[in-house]
Amino acid sequence: MLLADIDFLAPADEVARRLIGATLLIDGVGGVIVETEAYDQADPASHAWSGPTARNASLFGPPGHAYVYRSYGLHWCLNLVCRPAGHGAGVLIRALQPTQGLEAMAQRRGLADPRLLCSGPGRVGQALGVDKSLDGRPLGCPPFELLAAESPLDESAIAVGPRIGITRAVDQPWRFGLTGSRYLSRAFRAVA
DNA sequence: CTAGTGATCCGCT
């Protein structure tokens, strides 16, 4: 299974859902995507909301590329750009289950607990060595590797909920996760 | 377990 299995022209929330269970590697280091969030241009919580700027240019660039931004002045966060018909939209990678390059990740993070290596967008960035130099780079070639899940995930395997750490459009259910994973940045609230 | 806070930079209401 290769990059071609993921259609980055689909709406961001669909791409975010489909990415759960896929494997993301940078220079051979990474793991299985267990948590994502979708951000669309028509979405007050998105960096694309106010239109293209120098910072978010990659969000308006070709789909299937990376958008990297600095969060709170210290963390690098990775988005995968998807773009339904002229929109600036992307999927934030919020958490991975580490499977490859555990030593490199532990070294970069300064700790070894696998559950703390990639359980949050800033942690993912640090563990995979993400920085501004990857902004705008295509996901289909080195240092990136993106492998679709071997078999499609069952509906019940995908948890859905409100996004984390935003103040606008808080009710939009555009956070997706692998149900029951121990590598999430936070647990999903159980369905009532 | 939850709540609060400092770190640290950049882009823009």
Added chain:
DNA sequence: GCGGATCACTAGA
């Protein structure tokens, strides 16, 4: 000047 798509650490319940 203000406020983040965050994290780590502390204090207290």
